[in-house]
Amino acid sequence: MSKSSRWDSTENESKHLPIYRHKAKLVQAVEGSTFLVVTGETGSGKTTQLPQYLHQAGMCRNGKIGITQPRRVAAITVAQRVAQEMQCTLGREVGYQVRFDDCTSQDTVVKYMTDGCLLREILADPVLSQYSVVILDEVHERSLNTDILLGLLKKMFSDPAKSTKGRSFPLKVVVMSATLETDKLSAFLGGCPVFAIPGRTFPVTCTFGTAVGPKDVESTGYVKEVVRMALDVHTSELAGDILVFLTGQSEIERACDLLFEKAESIDYRYDVQDQTVEGLLILPLYGSMPTDQQRQIFQPPPSRIRKCVVATNIAATSLTINGIKYIIDSGFVKQLNHNSRVGMDILEVVPISKSEAEQRAGRAGRTSAGKCFRIYTKEFWEKSMPEYTVPEIQRTSLTAVVLTLKCLGVHDVIRFPYLDCPEERFLLEALKQLYQFDAIDRRGKVTQLGELMVEFPLQPGLTRAVLKGSSLGCQDLLLPLAAMLSVENIFIRPGNPEKQKEADKKHRALATKSGGMNDFATLLSVFQLCKSSDRPSAWCKDNWIHWRALKSAFSVETQLREILLRLQQKRDFPVETFDGNKSELFRRCLCTGYFTNVARRSVGKVFCTMDGNGSMVNIHPSSSLFDQEADLNWVIFHDVLVTSRVYIRTVCPIRYEWVKDLLPKLHEVDVYELSSVARQEVTDEEMIKWETREAAKRQPEVSTEDIV
Ligand code: CDP
Ligand code: MG
Numbered sequence: 001m002s003k004s005s006r007w008d009s010t011e012n013e014s015k016h017l018p019i020y021r022h023k024a025k026l027v028q029a030v031e032g033s034t035f036l037v038v039t040g041e042t043g044s045g046k047t048t049q050l051p052q053y054l055h056q057a058g059m060c061r062n063g064k065i066g067i068t069q070p071r072r073v074a075a076i077t078v079a080q081r082v083a084q085e086m087q088c089t090l091g092r093e094v095g096y097q098v099r100f101d102d103c104t105s106q107d108t109v110v111k112y113m114t115d116g117c118l119l120r121e122i123l124a125d126p127v128l129s130q131y132s133v134v135i136l137d138e139v140h141e142r143s144l145n146t147d148i149l150l151g152l153l154k155k156m157f158s159d160p161a162k163s164t165k166g167r168s169f170p171l172k173v174v175v176m177s178a179t180l181e182t183d184k185l186s187a188f189l190g191g192c193p194v195f196a197i198p199g200r201t202f203p204v205t206c207t208f209g210t211a212v213g214p215k216d217v218e219s220t221g222y223v224k225e226v227v228r229m230a231l232d233v234h235t236s237e238l239a240g241d242i243l244v245f246l247t248g249q250s251e252i253e254r255a256c257d258l259l260f261e262k263a264e265s266i267d268y269r270y271d272v273q274d275q276t277v278e279g280l281l282i283l284p285l286y287g288s289m290p291t292d293q294q295r296q297i298f299q300p301p302p303s304r305i306r307k308c309v310v311a312t313n314i315a316a317t318s319l320t321i322n323g324i325k326y327i328i329d330s331g332f333v334k335q336l337n338h339n340s341r342v343g344m345d346i347l348e349v350v351p352i353s354k355s356e357a358e359q360r361a362g363r364a365g366r367t368s369a370g371k372c373f374r375i376y377t378k379e380f381w382e383k384s385m386p387e388y389t390v391p392e393i394q395r396t397s398l399t400a401v402v403l404t405l406k407c408l409g410v411h412d413v414i415r416f417p418y419l420d421c422p423e424e425r426f427l428l429e430a431l432k433q434l435y436q437f438d439a440i441d442r443r444g445k446v447t448q449l450g451e452l453m454v455e456f457p458l459q460p461g462l463t464r465a466v467l468k469g470s471s472l473g474c475q476d477l478l479l480p481l482a483a484m485l486s487v488e489n490i491f492i493r494p495g496n497p498e499k500q501k502e503a504d505k506k507h508r509a510l511a512t513k514s515g516g517m518n519d520f521a522t523l524l525s526v527f528q529l530c531k532s533s534d535r536p537s538a539w540c541k542d543n544w545i546h547w548r549a550l551k552s553a554f555s556v557e558t559q560l561r562e563i564l565l566r567l568q569q570k571r572d573f574p575v576e577t578f579d580g581n582k583s584e585l586f587r588r589c590l591c592t593g594y595f596t597n598v599a600r601r602s603v604g605k606v607f608c609t610m611d612g613n614g615s616m617v618n619i620h621p622s623s624s625l626f627d628q629e630a631d632l633n634w635v636i637f638h639d640v641l642v643t644s645r646v647y648i649r650t651v652c653p654i655r656y657e658w659v660k661d662l663l664p665k666l667h668e669v670d671v672y673e674l675s676s677v678a679r680q681e682v683t684d685e686e687m688i689k690w691e692t693r694e695a696a697k698r699q700p701e702v703s704t705e706d707i708v
Helices: 003-015 018-031 046-056 072-085 115-124 144-158 160-164 182-188 222-236 249-264 291-296 354-362 378-384 399-407 424-436 448-453 460-471 475-486 497-513 519-532 536-542 547-570 582-597 656-660 664-668 671-678 684-697
Strands: 035-040 064-069 094-098 101-103 110-114 131-136 172-177 194-197 204-207 241-245 279-285 305-311 324-329 332-339 344-351 370-374 598-601 606-609 616-619 634-642 646-653
Touching: 018 035, 018 046, 018 172, 018 194, 035 046, 035 182, 046 064, 046 072, 046 110, 046 131, 046 172, 064 072, 064 115, 064 144, 072 094, 072 101, 072 110, 072 291, 110 115, 115 144, 115 399, 131 144, 144 172, 144 399, 172 182, 182 194, 204 354, 222 241, 222 249, 222 305, 222 324, 222 370, 249 279, 249 305, 279 291, 324 354, 344 634, 354 370, 399 424, 399 448, 399 460, 424 664, 448 460, 460 475, 460 547, 460 582, 475 519, 475 547, 475 582, 497 519, 519 536, 519 547, 519 582, 519 646, 536 547, 582 598, 582 634, 582 646, 582 656, 582 664, 616 634, 634 656
Parallel strands: 035 172, 035 194, 064 110, 064 131, 094 110, 131 172, 204 370, 241 305, 241 324, 279 305, 324 370, 616 646
Antiparallel strands: 094 101, 332 344, 598 606, 598 634, 606 616, 634 646
């Protein structure tokens, strides 16, 4: 299709969106108020159209229009779409920025980005002087970073002297939400105006199934049922596309394989009710998919072909696919939750909330009446599904966010304006962890190390290991490792058992090559071997490694290196020396970041964590330490997988001496003591009292300089 005809069609399409009739009034509303809440059904055109309207109205004269998204895929695909509508090359006037992928330029005036990216920008430029409008999108998702941005923007304007300092023109803030809660949002933002875009929706009939009941909360057998249901719809319902909701990549790929296999045997002369349907186009949709494949999702299918998109929750509100008439809802979602049993955030598959289920169903009623097939029973709905999804701020670790707030000068993190307050114990837990990492001192003030840590878009423990490595001159070991831990899984796991054996063999050989018995070293070695290979993509293929993941790791490593170089040039970067072999140096650096994740052999193959929870954990079968019996008494691990057992993954053996001086720090601070330190107004007198009390309780303090 030529560029102009494509443009005509999208331009026409955008004129039919519900938002179009309100263009002039919307622009006026944005211009007329500092804060504006915009609400409208998903698919009404908020994300793709509003920034264009503001651009056309000349609101980019003074600065950029920035639009945040909780999900990176949404930021990328929407930017692609808008660039196409505005007939410009992506990265010029319209661009996007997500973690480790910046597709913007000097010319960019409409910038889509993740909420995490805007938070980082605020760190460097607290009044956002480059922006004329900031749009927080998908606020109903209640992601942690969006919630924090809401509070920061509110705070910025509560002190007018501050909000205009460093700015030559006023900033406008638009908050967009697909659902209700607009009164709450408006009240939070000082009673700001609300602009509701009237939607047109069609009725969706929902039916419950029999496959998943309240007892099946932990079951994973629903993939088969979802596939059966999709085929049933395909053969017995009238034409119209299908959208299936599952929880993650591997599940989605399995479902697509199964669907593909079963759809092959359909005889379209006899098996299907609607004789205008002559085929099924199966398309997966998940976060880490290549973007060119994601684009395909939005294209209409060829005539007489039914499209079936198998997606994660991303298709619930962030992305709208036209033509969907049937929904198949598994009832589950993958969610990051703080697990108090292991003291870490863990990705878990959990039942969705009722409001989420309604949102999913609603996707079938955008352009005509639709149907939603739930594979779970009415009883599951009543007994296992909560009314609403708990905001992320109330269920995940706040360590990184608290450090960011502190670096922004928000010292009283307990009385920060939260839309919904996190539990105080989560805040105290975050402070405790920051203290353990030496990112804040006993008074809650950010240390020099903390100021360095906040610059890295990595979790605090890993950041600390990287910084330690850098001060010891071994960043060439730590940076590639950090990059490898930041990309999706690199090991290919083929479905076919024969091929699986072959892949396992290759992966084992890679582990042995790196010295064996150290999963961190294996990751590092894969990075190095691939990078130094003449034909890296062929090397990956030969070793059953995802080339795409490695390619991202190369790019992430370069970016982390740039950040490090900048820090080394700008500040008093610590320099230390170490005598010893490389393997020990590498593991000792890891210990400075992972001493919160130390486990000691308990009985047999069971280990016990040392963080005060004392959880019993097992080494995951994917680890090269899985079968090792001898000499393995102390280990550190990168993450945890909870099924019926608790598994530790990415593991390496250490010596007790390396963590001996660090471990006491895990028990040194009582979180409740920290409660008073959490607020900055602690007087010197109180501080002295507190410190004297503490000192009486403690052994002489261990200096962290003695670690290595
Ligand atoms: O933000 P809201 O949910 O209100 O709507 P939107 O995301 O702006 O979507 C408006 C229209 O653009 C829908 O019909 C989408 O299908 C379409 N769209 C698209 O075709 N390709 C994209 N990458 C994004 C949106
Ligand atoms: Mg949207």
